[in-house]
Amino acid sequence: MKNFSRQCWLGLALGLFMFSANAQDFRVGYVNTDRIFKEANAAKAAQAKLEQEFSKREKDLVDQGNVLKAASDKLEREGPTLPDSQRLARQKQLVDQDRDFQRKRREFQEDLNSRKNEELQQVLERANKVVKQVAEAEKYDVILQEAVYINPKLDITDKVIKALNATPAK
Known part of the structure; x- marks a missing residue:
């Protein structure tokens, strides 16, 4: 019985030793997607594309808002x-114009958010491919994108941004 107990302890110790040896080879990395969205050239290009695409509509909305404000100030x-009849007619006209303005502003915001999500999704897909390439090249076992706390030495975001900036956009 003593011999069996000794063999169990020896096996357990050997197993723990093997596990700790394998754990030392286990590599973990972390990627901050917010930084990628702010710093990567692809994300900056997507932002510039959106600004160009929506700038005219935004300017039109600002102009319409200014006209509406001026008309409201004039009525006041x-x-x-x-x-009374003329004042009520102008008030009704202002209410209708304001309703139209609010609708256009809401549609603009929905369109902008939709396009922004599309563009960011493309950037994220490219970034994920680059993350996978970096992970395979540097033999990482796990790459995390969300974490409550991460040790800065595990952060490979700079490598990913550098590699993402080096690859041409498709």
Whole structure:
């Protein structure tokens, strides 16, 4: 019985030794996707593309908002001197214009968010391919993208951004 117990302990110790040897070879990395979205050339290009695509609509909305504000200010100034029927007609017109403005602004925001998500998804797909290439080249076992805390020495975001910037956009 003593011999069996000794063999179990020896086996357990050998197993722990083998596990710790394997654990030393286990490589973990971390990628900060927020930094990729801010710093990678592909993300910056996507942002510039969106700004170019939506700048005219945004300017039109700003102009329409300014016209609406000016009309509202004018009604406020002139309202007390206007006949009731004319004041009510202008108020109704302002309400209709404001409703139209709010609708256009909401549609603009929805379109912008949709396109932004499309562009960021493309950047993320490219980044994930680069992460996989870096992981395979440097023999990482696991790459995390979300974590509550990460030791900075495990952060490979700079490598990924550098590799992503080196690859041409498709």
